[in-house]
Amino acid sequence: MKNTYNPLSSSIRKKLRQILGKRFLETQEDLRAYSVDASPHSFLPEAVALPESAEEIAQILRLAQKEKFPVIPRGAGTSTTGATLAVKGGLVISLLRLNRILEINREDLVAVVEPGVFTGDFKRAVEEVGLFYPPDPASYEFSTIGGNVACGAGGPKGLKYGTTKDYVLGLEVVTARGEIIFCGRRTMKGVVGYDLVHLFTGSEGTLGVITKLILKLIPKPPCQATLALWLEDTEKAAKAFLEILKAKLFPATAELLDDTTLLAVKRFLEKEILRAQALLLLEFDGAKKQVEEDLLQAQKILKNFGLKLEVATSKQEREKLWRARRLISPALKKIAPGKLADDVVLPRSKVPEFLSFAKNTGEKYGLTVACFGHLGDGNIHVNILFEKNDEIKAQKVRVEILNKVLDLCGTISGEHGIGLTKKGFLPKELSPEVLSLMKGIKQVFDPHNILNPEKIF
Structure with a gap:
């Protein structure tokens, strides 16, 4: 969706100061802080607003509508797809002061x-x-x-x-x-x-x-327990989880960490962890008796799948096991200077095939692909790791992996959104008719395309 926008002129800036006072930021130091998020991209906004009420935001948007300048809503800036970046300049609206x-x-x-x-x-x-x-x-x-x-x-x-x-x-x-x-x-x-x-x-x-x-x-569920299964490979982990579902067990979570992910966490922690190629984390919650029964049944199913089985019922023991999962993103950043990150979703039955394909595709180009994520609902986080000179190779790996996701009846995003980084792939998943309908909806809500331009479409 292409539009021509006006820069923030001195008269526009004066009106914004009248609305916001000192909560209107325009120094280079302030602008740089809002030029990045958790994606690899960077765009400098023309100014930043720190509103404290819906009414202030309404005044800003009425002005933006009249003067035709872009407005980019922003939370904490954790988007991995560049969804909070000022691609066309304009005004970033930080919502962090609406925090009650x-x-x-x-x-x-x-x-x-x-x-x-x-x-x-x-x-x-x-x-x-x-x-x-x-x-x-x-x-x-x-x-x-x-x-x-x-x-x-x-x-x-x-x-x-x-x-x-x-x-x-x-x-x-x-x-x-x-x-x-x-x-x-x-x-x-x-x-x-x-x-x-x-x-x-x-x-x-x-x-x-x-x-x-x-x-x-x-x-709040009264009881929680975590089961950790260390395995020889990720495909085996995915198959083990399918057996859990076939047994009519329904854990609250089922998380997967592959060999590259485990190695990254080990280096990040600078301590030894069990030598394994995959880790499956299951968490059960509910009434204490039911959780105990589920744990026993799960252990019977999984005991022949892995190298080691651990059960944690206390909060401290559970936190120890889950720490590795929470450290993945910072850990991966330390083992390679470049990273392309996607979150894709597969039908559960297709996850083993996809995991094998992702690894093999990376190897074909001489790159490492780390896979982890929410095995329970088929949502896999794919991270292509590369050196500075290998970004073109990494992009080729990404295209092949996302195409495979669609071939397996999956979707290219499960929870990170589209933002900047995936909008080029939208026509591969959505038909021209559906895209046209979505753009029509956008036109109704935002006829001048001032809200977060260059995102999704």
Whole structure:
């Protein structure tokens, strides 16, 4: 979607200062801080806004609509796809100052929060009153609720509990025209009109700016236990998990770490871990008796699959096992200067074939491909590691891997969104008719394409 934008003139800047005061940033030092996210890209915005209310955001968007300058909503900047970058310049709107937990209702099992609340802080606040917010992206300690919703984030517990989109009941949104609207509800059910809540969820800030959220909560499971299976290869891990499902066991999480990932974590920790080519982490939760029964049955199934089986029931023991999973991203950055990261989703039955293909494709080009992620729902994080001179090779590996995902009836993104890095692959997964319909929806919500331009399409 191509548009011509106006720069932030002195008169526009004056009006923005009137709205924001000292919370309008324009020094080079400030702009550089907002020119990057967790993707490999960098674009310098013309200015940054730090609003503290939906009304301030509405004033900004009314001005942007009139003056035709781009506006880029931003949470904590953890996007791996460049979704928060100012590709066309313009104004970055940071939502970190809208950071209040407004309500946690134990009777209705809902919470009302602002988008700048960090997900980890929210999860802990909910658990303090005996409730549970299951979505747990790996970045939950430093990503925001608003960012999670905008990108449709997932996490390990997606297997049993679903992803972020399954917990969004209602949204307050500022439209491109500067209107503050509310869509959705506080109730668990509701089919009045079109489902705008789930249209905004996962839209990456291209349809509106989320300023308040109503989220569904559930009772906190009373018991949790983790089972770790060390194996000789990743395909065996995937097959072992399929046997768990065939036995009608339903863990809360099922995570996979391959050999490269385990090696990276070992180097990062600078300590020895068991020599194995793969690690399968299963977590069961629920009533204590049921968890104990599930653990026993799972151990019987898995005992002949791996090199070693560990069970952790205390919080300290479980944290020790899960630490390796949480350290993967920083660990991989230390073993290669270049990394292309994708999150793809396969039908569970196709995961073993895909894992083999990804490794073999990397080897064909002389590169290493690390695979880890949410085996439970088929969401595999593929990381192509390369030296500085091998980026062209890495891009070729990426194309072959993403094409294979589609050949296996998978999807090119499960929780990171499209942003900048995957928009070229959209026509491979979506038909021209569907793309045209999506662009038409964007045109209705944002006729001048001022909201997060160059993302998705």
